[in-house]
Amino acid sequence: MKVCIVNFDHLKGINKDTAGGFGTKFSVGTSLFSKIIERMKWKIKIPIVISGYIASIFLEFGWTVCTNCGENYPQSDFYVIPITIVDFENELRIAKLAKEQYNAKIILWGPFLKVFYNKVKDFADAVIVGEPESSISEIARTKQIKEKILFSNPVENLDKLPFPNWNVFDISKYNYWTVIKAKPFLPILSSRGCPYPCKFYCPYPVSQGTALRLRSVKNVSDEIKYLVDRYNIRGLVFRDPIFTLRRERALNIAKEISKNKNSIEWGIETRIDSLDEYLINYMADAGLKSIECGIESFNDATLIKNFRNNNTTINEIEKVVSFCNKKKISLTLFYIIGLPNSSVKDVKETIRIAKSINSLGVQFTIFTPYPGTPFFKKTYGNRIPKNIKEFDSFTPVFSNINHDVLLKLKEYAFVSYYFRTKWLGKYFLRIFR
Numbered sequence: 001m002k003v004c005i006v007n008f009d010h011l012k013g014i015n016k017d018t019a020g021g022f023g024t025k026f027s028v029g030t031s032l033f034s035k036i037i038e039r040m041k042w043k044i045k046i047p048i049v050i051s052g053y054i055a056s057i058f059l060e061f062g063w064t065v066c067t068n069c070g071e072n073y074p075q076s077d078f079y080v081i082p083i084t085i086v087d088f089e090n091e092l093r094i095a096k097l098a099k100e101q102y103n104a105k106i107i108l109w110g111p112f113l114k115v116f117y118n119k120v121k122d123f124a125d126a127v128i129v130g131e132p133e134s135s136i137s138e139i140a141r142t143k144q145i146k147e148k149i150l151f152s153n154p155v156e157n158l159d160k161l162p163f164p165n166w167n168v169f170d171i172s173k174y175n176y177w178t179v180i181k182a183k184p185f186l187p188i189l190s191s192r193g194c195p196y197p198c199k200f201y202c203p204y205p206v207s208q209g210t211a212l213r214l215r216s217v218k219n220v221s222d223e224i225k226y227l228v229d230r231y232n233i234r235g236l237v238f239r240d241p242i243f244t245l246r247r248e249r250a251l252n253i254a255k256e257i258s259k260n261k262n263s264i265e266w267g268i269e270t271r272i273d274s275l276d277e278y279l280i281n282y283m284a285d286a287g288l289k290s291i292e293c294g295i296e297s298f299n300d301a302t303l304i305k306n307f308r309n310n311n312t313t314i315n316e317i318e319k320v321v322s323f324c325n326k327k328k329i330s331l332t333l334f335y336i337i338g339l340p341n342s343s344v345k346d347v348k349e350t351i352r353i354a355k356s357i358n359s360l361g362v363q364f365t366i367f368t369p370y371p372g373t374p375f376f377k378k379t380y381g382n383r384i385p386k387n388i389k390e391f392d393s394f395t396p397v398f399s400n401i402n403h404d405v406l407l408k409l410k411e412y413a414f415v416s417y418y419f420r421t422k423w424l425g426k427y428f429l430r431i432f433r
């Protein structure tokens with residue numbers, strides 16, 4: 001039996017592994033400066049990490065696994081297609097094409113399907129709702145689809161999963177430019193789930209749940225050795241929502257990384273309040289090059305601050321910026337603008353403070369109510385809004401600030417941040433030091 005695991009390496013600006021698997025579509029604006037920033041960001045290419053697991057499971061059961069090359073879709077008995085909020089029309093087009101051309105069995109999966117399965121079920125033989133590995137294992141083992149809608153249980157013991165297999169994917173395309181320059185580059189997941197209370201708006205608990213599931217340090221270390229031996233990787237990014245949530249474990253993983261025969265450049269996502277100088281220094285000495293942290297907003301009146309359980313002060317953020325500077329780690333801070341109840345003044349204040357903090361990287365996303373979150377449910381009930389494909393984190397879909405004004409503020413945020421003497425000075429100092 002042959003299965004095609006569809007991937008989307010060729011789409012510009014769309015990243016389907018972000019926002020907990022809902023995907024994002026990066027855009028800044030229409031000016032020349034905006035286009036320069038967009039071109040830089042579009043260079044980043046990461047695969048959907050779960051696709052590597054799906055490939056591995058099919059291979060374990062003796063299937064032939066392939067993928068598409070751009071718009072060339074090979075003949076296969078089965079097609080596995082991730083459904084995202086940012087590109088579902090295109091994804092469903094591929095499902096239709098594979099059915100018409102090859103009469104392939106179509107399997108759709110993705111966190112968006114928790115609320116969207118009724119809209120896609122006519123395109124599929126199976127719609128997987130939930131973490132896909134359990135249902136994929138069952139299909140791979142039996143070579144059959146028993147039901148149209150498969151409610152797939154989360155994997156309780158992550159150590160029992162096979163390591164992702166990247167053989168059919170063109171890994172030479174993947175990179176995390178500019179923060180991790182080393183290639184070959186691949187993503188890795190050492191944990192799933194996030195227990196913080198910001199699940200009210202955050203998409204990660206929709207896809208991974210709120211219970212923290214950790215792989216053992218040995219299992220993570222074995223995967224890294226396997227990635228080095230098989231793919232010669234030199235760059236890695238941990239896609240865990242909060243990599244340093246268990247401090248001791250983070251230190252132990254860093255220690256294991258430093259033992260590899262390749263020196264590895266790596267990156268993590270985490271929270272400011274789970275970082276400290278010793279931990280940063282230790283990870284930096286083991287090759288850490290990039291840290292990404294969500295800050296969201298500095299405005300107490302907005303919803304996010306209340307649900308995020310985040311009392312981090314500007315002073316604490318600045319300390320982490322300075323620790324990262326000393327160790328030449330790229331710190332990227334994520335801000336959200338257009339929060340419910342926020343005003344133009346609030347957004348400008350967030351931009352102003354972001355500039356005064358002056359981290360090496362920033363992201364200004366626009367508040368987006370993700371389907372499956374309590375916030376979405378409270379706002380839309382069971383209804384899917386007509387403009388759902390615009391829920392891409394960079395288009396205003398829900399704000400009391402006027403749509404065009406918010407778009408202009410986003411453009412202003414990026415352009416005025418990056419085309420600034422204080423930031424440019426820092427950037428060139430980092431390059432030439």
Ligand code: SF4
Binds near residue numbers: 194196197202
């Ligand atoms: S800590 Fe981060 S990943 Fe976890 S729920 Fe909050 S925003 Fe989401």
